Every structure is written in C-alpha cells, then in structure tokens.
Amino acid sequence: MSQQQPYGGFDPKTIKRLWWLLIAACVLPLLGEFFVEHGGDHGIHGFVPQWPVVIPFYPVLGFLACAASILLAKGLGLFLKKGEDYYDHD
Amino acid sequence: MIDLNAFPPALVLILGACLTPLIRNQSLRNALCVLLPAYAFFWTYSVPLGYELNLNYLDFELTLLRVDRLSKAFGYIFSLNATVGLIYAYYVRQWGHHMAALMYIGCALGVVFAGDLFTVYVFWEGMALFSTFLVLYRNRSPERDPRSYKAAMRYILVHIAGGLLLVMGIAITYQLSDGVLRFDKALFAERHLGAYLVLAGFLVNAAAWPISAWLPDAYPEATISGGVILSAYTSKTAVYTLLRAFPEYEILIPIGCVMAMYGIIYALLENDMRRILAFSIVNQVGFMVVAAGIGSPWAINGAVAHAFCHIIYKALLWMSAGVVLQQTGKSRCTDLGGLYAYMPWTMIFGTIGALAISAVPGTSGFTSKSLTIHAAEQAHLFWPWLILEIASAGVFLHAGIKFPYFVFFAKVKDWRQQVPTIGEGKPCMMIAMGVMAFLCIFLGIYPAPLYAILPYQDVFTTDPYHVFSLGHFVSQFQLLMFSGLVFFLMLPMLKRTNTIAIDTDWFYRVTAPRFYKLADITLNGMNDITYRKVVLQWLPRVNHFFSQGPYRVWVMVNMPFRRLERSMGESEERAAKKHYFRQAMLGVLPIGATAFMAVIFLVILYFA
Numbered sequence: 001m002s003q004q005q006p007y008g009g010f011d012p013k014t015i016k017r018l019w020w021l022l023i024a025a026c027v028l029p030l031l032g033e034f035f036v037e038h039g040g041d042h043g044i045h046g047f048v049p050q051w052p053v054v055i056p057f058y059p060v061l062g063f064l065a066c067a068a069s070i071l072l073a074k075g076l077g078l079f080l081k082k083g084e085d086y087y088d089h090d
Numbered sequence: 091m092i093d094l095n096a097f098p099p100a101l102v103l104i105l106g107a108c109l110t111p112l113i114r115n116q117s118l119r120n121a122l123c124v125l126l127p128a129y130a131f132f133w134t135y136s137v138p139l140g141y142e143l144n145l146n147y148l149d150f151e152l153t154l155l156r157v158d159r160l161s162k163a164f165g166y167i168f169s170l171n172a173t174v175g176l177i178y179a180y181y182v183r184q185w186g187h188h189m190a191a192l193m194y195i196g197c198a199l200g201v202v203f204a205g206d207l208f209t210v211y212v213f214w215e216g217m218a219l220f221s222t223f224l225v226l227y228r229n230r231s232p233e234r235d236p237r238s239y240k241a242a243m244r245y246i247l248v249h250i251a252g253g254l255l256l257v258m259g260i261a262i263t264y265q266l267s268d269g270v271l272r273f274d275k276a277l278f279a280e281r282h283l284g285a286y287l288v289l290a291g292f293l294v295n296a297a298a299w300p301i302s303a304w305l306p307d308a309y310p311e312a313t314i315s316g317g318v319i320l321s322a323y324t325s326k327t328a329v330y331t332l333l334r335a336f337p338e339y340e341i342l343i344p345i346g347c348v349m350a351m352y353g354i355i356y357a358l359l360e361n362d363m364r365r366i367l368a369f370s371i372v373n374q375v376g377f378m379v380v381a382a383g384i385g386s387p388w389a390i391n392g393a394v395a396h397a398f399c400h401i402i403y404k405a406l407l408w409m410s411a412g413v414v415l416q417q418t419g420k421s422r423c424t425d426l427g428g429l430y431a432y433m434p435w436t437m438i439f440g441t442i443g444a445l446a447i448s449a450v451p452g453t454s455g456f457t458s459k460s461l462t463i464h465a466a467e468q469a470h471l472f473w474p475w476l477i478l479e480i481a482s483a484g485v486f487l488h489a490g491i492k493f494p495y496f497v498f499f500a501k502v503k504d505w506r507q508q509v510p511t512i513g514e515g516k517p518c519m520m521i522a523m524g525v526m527a528f529l530c531i532f533l534g535i536y537p538a539p540l541y542a543i544l545p546y547q548d549v550f551t552t553d554p555y556h557v558f559s560l561g562h563f564v565s566q567f568q569l570l571m572f573s574g575l576v577f578f579l580m581l582p583m584l585k586r587t588n589t590i591a592i593d594t595d596w597f598y599r600v601t602a603p604r605f606y607k608l609a610d611i612t613l614n615g616m617n618d619i620t621y622r623k624v625v626l627q628w629l630p631r632v633n634h635f636f637s638q639g640p641y642r643v644w645v646m647v648n649m650p651f652r653r654l655e656r657s658m659g660e661s662e663e664r665a666a667k668k669h670y671f672r673q674a675m676l677g678v679l680p681i682g683a684t685a686f687m688a689v690i691f692l693v694i695l696y697f698a
Binding site: 008022023026029030033035037043056057059060061062065067070071072073074076077082084 | 354355358359427428467470472475479480483484487499500501502503560561562563564565566567568569570571572573574575576577578580583584587588589590591592593599600
C-alpha cells in the first residue's frame, strides 16, 4: 500500500485545475472591490478611517489571520500534542 | 375544548419518554419519539406571547411557563432540531437511548420556558443527568467504546460542579432579592456574588474557557445519534440563559473572544473529526457569548439567529460525521479520506453544513453570524470585532475546509477493501440530513422567517441592517477565499498526526490522579508509620507502664523498709519484690500500710 502518493493519488492535472479555480476564486472578489462603495462606518473604515482604500482589508485579514492561526497551532502543538494513549493510565 | 397551552413541551416530552419502555415495537416507539418534539414545535407556534403558568409550591411562587419572543425562538429551534435529530436516530434500537434523549430535550425546553430560577435549576440538573446517558450508551451500542464510560463520568462530574456553583448563586440571590427569583436580567441588575456564581454555573455549560474541555472530551465519545442531539442543547441552553439574565455583562465579551479563538486553535490541532466539530461548537458559542456581553438589541437578535442556524448546521455536520463513523468505524482524519466516491450525498450534505458554518453567502451562517459582527461594529468595539472577524476566517479554515477535506477528499482510497458494504447512511439518516441541508440554504437565501421570530423586531425598522448588500458579499468572499488559499498553501503544515492535544482537562485527568497518588503516599504513609510506631509499639508500652507502674511503685516504697529489717540475699530479695508486686496487684495491702497511705493523703489534703 502506498501511503504517501503524490497529490493523494489524484490526477495532477485535476489538482492543477483546482489551483487555478482557487486563484480565480480569490481574484474575483478582489475585482468586486471596484464595484463597492468605500467609506462609511462599515468594516475597518468604521474603526480606522485612514485605512488606505487601495489595500482591501478582508483579504489581508483572511490571509494573515489564517496563517497566524496555523503557525500558532503548530507552535502550541510542540507542547500540547501527545500520543493518543497519553491519558490511558487514568 | 382542551387547552393545549397547559401541556408544555417539557412535560409532554418527559412523560412521553416514560412511555418508551412500554412500546415494544421499535418503529412505533421511534415514531412516537419523532412526534413528541414535533408536538413541541406546534405548541411553540400556537402558544400566545405573554402566556404564563404559575404554581405555588411550598413557599415558592414557581413560573413553570413564561412565553415571550426569546423563549419562543429557542423553543422553535430546540423542538425542530429534536424532531429532525430523532428522525436521524430512527434506526436506534435501545429504548433507553431515546428515553434519555427525550428527557434531555424536555429538560432543555423546560429551561427555555421556565420563568423562575428555581425551575431553571431543576431542569438544568435534569439536562446534565440525562445527557450523560447519550455518552454512556456508546459503551452498549454496536460502535462500542469503553472510553465513553470514563468520558461520561468526567462529563457528569464537571456538570455537577457547575450545578453546585449555580445552586450557591441561587441561594445568595434568593437572600438578596427577598425571595424573588423571577428569571430575567432585573434579577441580576445588581452584580453581587450570587449573580457571578450563577453566571459561572451557566458558563460551565456554555463550555467557556477554561472550563471548556468537557465538551470536546465527552461529545465525540457519545453515540452516533447522541452526538447529533448533544451538539444542540447544553451549550445553547446556556447561551439562552446568558441572553435572558446577563446581557450587558461586559466580562462575557473577552470570555467569548477567547472561546472563539480557542476553538479554532484546538480544532486545527485535532485529528478526530467529531472532536474537530466539538471544538467548533466552542468557537461558535464564543460568538454568542460575545453578543450576550454586548447586549444591544442587534446583538441579542444576532445571538438568537446565530444559535438558531448554528444548531441546524452543526447538527448537519454531526449527522454527516455520524454516517461516516457508522459506515467506516473510523473517526480519525488520518484513517479517513477519499469517501467522496462512496458516499456522495453524505459528502454534499456535510459540505453544505461546512459552508454554512463558515458563513459563505447563500447559507444560513451568512445571514445569522453577520448580525453579531454588525452589533460589535455598531457598539464600536474594535478588538472584539476584529477577533470575531478573525474567528470567522478561522472557522472556514478548520470546519469549512479541514473537516470535509480530510474526511471526504485528501486522498484516493479503496474503501471497499476495508469495508465491502460501504455506502450512504440509512434512509432515515439521509432524510434528516436532507432536511437540515435544505434549511441551511433556505435560511441563507430567504432569512425573513428567521428574522421574524427574533426578540427585537423594532430595530429592523428603526435601525435596519442589510445583510444582502454588495459590500458585505464582496468582503465575505474576500475573507473566505483568502482563508481557503492559506489552507491549501500551508497544507503540509496541517498534515494530520495520530495525536491528541492536551487541554485544560489535563488538570483533572493528570494532576488530580497525581495529587491522589501524592496524598496516597503521604497520608497513607503517615497512617502506616503511625500504625507501626504508635499502635504496635508505643501504645502497648504505655499500657504496660500504666498497668504495672503503680505495683512497681509499691515495690519501690516497701523494699527499703524490708532491707532495713534484715539483709537479704539475691534470691530472697527477688522473692520479696515478687511478694510486694503480688500484694499490690491483688490489692491485699496490710492495714498498717493502708493507714500510713491514708495519713499521707490527709496531710496532702491539709496543705492543699
């Protein structure tokens, strides 16, 4: 049994297509930004009015928050992760 | 004409549960179990607002029923979820399982419609008790797991501790409020110790950090359908009590924020699919706790709407995980994957649940969670708002993508080699999932019926919020898509391992046994030393001393006089000593000696 197949055993072409799909799914909402009226008290502009309009807040937040969460989880995992039989003595 | 209002759902469900052992036909029994919560839904719909049912018991004025918009909203979702959840559990054979489920749901409805704190407490303890059986039954069901017994014991102990906090708080509140225990925010307007103890009791059930570990410890050990039912009631009843009695308690805002983040980090570390879902309950309840802390009309509306939709999509996720567990016998992400080809409908339903929990536009999470975030925005609470936005992104990461990805996709796997009969779940399970998936999308597209049952209706006209605005769509898609991008970019870092992550339950699972062992060594060691030294050695000596000491004194007093009489050899001296010793022991003293002692005694008395 091959445990570590490349691309999980999926067709690499499909994986490539899915990547393009994901990139498109990221770009489309960025384009949507042009159709949205900025300002007002919605979102970050309600709290930080000087937030530059050219930098859309939510993609930055989504990217950084998730990357930080994964890194934090990974870091904490060094201390918190234990074998599955850790509690078996109790 | 019978007044249906006087037959509250709690009473009907609890009495109905008592009938389950009497019905031997499984189909009939399980049909009744579906009809009872359906009746509760109908009752909630038909009972008029403002309806109350009071009862005088001893010195208490109990309000067994109090119907207002808040209790009705929770009544709707609790009974709806119970009906669909018990359709899902239609295949279960044990009557005891359904009896416990009905009792548990009945008690949850009892809390929601209770008008006084005393009634709340009684139903509260009932929930803790009966929900435990849904974990315990795992040990008796086909998917038998002896670990569930220990998990159930830890679960009930934590809830007993929470119940004790509650009862202490109620006692203090009763004293301070002159015996008035009407369950609403006026009761806790003054923030005394009793209020905080009651709040702590409620927060235990809300799985607030650090008393949160019981939830991901116990729920994944429950039966397949038990997990579906458990996911809805305990924590959401706690949310209801917070919204009812503790709105605007600012302490809830940081507590909720910690819960929201804790759920994400632990879900990312977790390998077990049902435990991932359990952590995401804590994350989602965190949103509702923050909303309770904000306490504004939009926040309360947001929390109720979120609780409503959360119960539906969370049940759906637990249902799909249940089908996977039942079909494969596996729960760890490392053992799963590639199931999309074998159970496509379960995958679709599970994915709809995952999209809904992530608040993807077009699903119920989008139309409900946004209200809480809007409330934080409105209250100008920057940090809570930012944390809720971060948590929204994190939800997509751990529940929105991680759960379906590792369970249904991740790799191509020939499951038929392992499980030849692998396929979709039982028809009742698929019907229930279909209903929940429909509701997730329906409420995401047309939330008007949900908004119509929210507690504060006037804000929809005085301070409207447009959930379906272009800006909201765009920002939500931006947030989610970039979160998804991070997931796939950092996928190697998310590779699952056969591990568990230690949590705050470490303190009572490891430290407590160690403390017990330490106490065993020290206290029992002291006990042992005391027994050997004091009981076996010292006490017999003391006893010997006190029993023979006076006789020896008598020997010591008399021997000099005897020696004065005449000189004695060694054997003679020994015989004399023996003689005096026997004399003292038998109490046969010569009159002269007795008289001499009496004189000494009188002299002492004279001078004393």
